[in-house]
Amino acid sequence: MRPAPSLAIDAELGIPEFRAIAAILQDEARITLGEAKVTPVQSRLAKRLRQHGLGSYRDYLRLVREDEVERGVMVTALTTNHTHFFRESHHFDHLVSQVLPRLKTKKQPVRIWSAGCSSGEEIYSVAMCLLGQNAADANWIRTADVRLLATDISQPMVEAVRRGVYPQIAADAVPLAYRGRWMRDAAEGVAMADQARALVTSRVLNLFDPWPMQRRFDVIFCRNVMIYFDEPAKRELEGRLVKQLTPGGFLYIGHSERLGRAEEQGMRSCGQTIYRKDEAAA
Numbered sequence: 227m228r229p230a231p232s233l234a235i236d237a238e239l240g241i242p243e244f245r246a247i248a249a250i251l252q253d254e255a256r257i258t259l260g261e262a263k264v265t266p267v268q269s270r271l272a273k274r275l276r277q278h279g280l281g282s283y284r285d286y287l288r289l290v291r292e293d294e295v296e297r298g299v300m301v302t303a304l305t306t307n308h309t310h311f312f313r314e315s316h317h318f319d320h321l322v323s324q325v326l327p328r329l330k331t332k333k334q335p336v337r338i339w340s341a342g343c344s345s346g347e348e349i350y351s352v353a354m355c356l357l358g359q360n361a362a363d364a365n366w367i368r369t370a371d372v373r374l375l376a377t378d379i380s381q382p383m384v385e386a387v388r389r390g391v392y393p394q395i396a397a398d399a400v401p402l403a404y405r406g407r408w409m410r411d412a413a414e415g416v417a418m419a420d421q422a423r424a425l426v427t428s429r430v431l432n433l434f435d436p437w438p439m440q441r442r443f444d445v446i447f448c449r450n451v452m453i454y455f456d457e458p459a460k461r462e463l464e465g466r467l468v469k470q471l472t473p474g475g476f477l478y479i480g481h482s483e484r485l486g487r488a489e490e491q492g493m494r495s496c497g498q499t500i501y502r503k504d505e506a507a508a
Contacts, residue, residue: 255434259304452480492504
């Protein structure tokens, strides 16, 4: 009888195995991992080793190469999902003061995309901004065609958006007027009101796969996503995001990110990490 493998908690992630895992992550999601990330990668994947009864990361790497489902689980496990409501609040101030008046008078459908949405706090912050602080503020949505799209590479994150339920402490970052109007107490904390959830559709999407969206977007939030990609991947994604914007549309990116070749792509800065597409852009 073969002895049981050693407990995964005792396994160490060697540099050769780390590099192989990093290469898979780069191939699957274009995410770049430096060797400084060995310890967090080991920590995140230890649970997977235990679940499969594996005694080494070499064994786990063999499984990942053979099993497409587990490969997807690994990519999800190594994807950073840190977010909160109204993160980088100046973006939402700009959305309300500069963008919302334009959307309210728009004759065509209104489309907004949260690319790399994580667990949904960003897209629901957007939804609350559109709905406003009281019922009267939300009246315009009843007669308009407004849809918000939230996408992420992680299926569990997409499911979290669909549930729209968050820990009580998460609601502390929500301005009181929005919180009182568009959140409800729930057994697990707070739940987004039906009016907010009705605006949002969530889907699994790898940002480097073909995009199925037929319409272009008035607003795209893609924040603190590009920091995980190398320069060629960043430039590729930037170009695709710009093309997916309507003329005059707005792109919000993370506080440590910059849009390369902005003017060349028909974009101009109109605030801290906020860009607007030229109205005349084809």
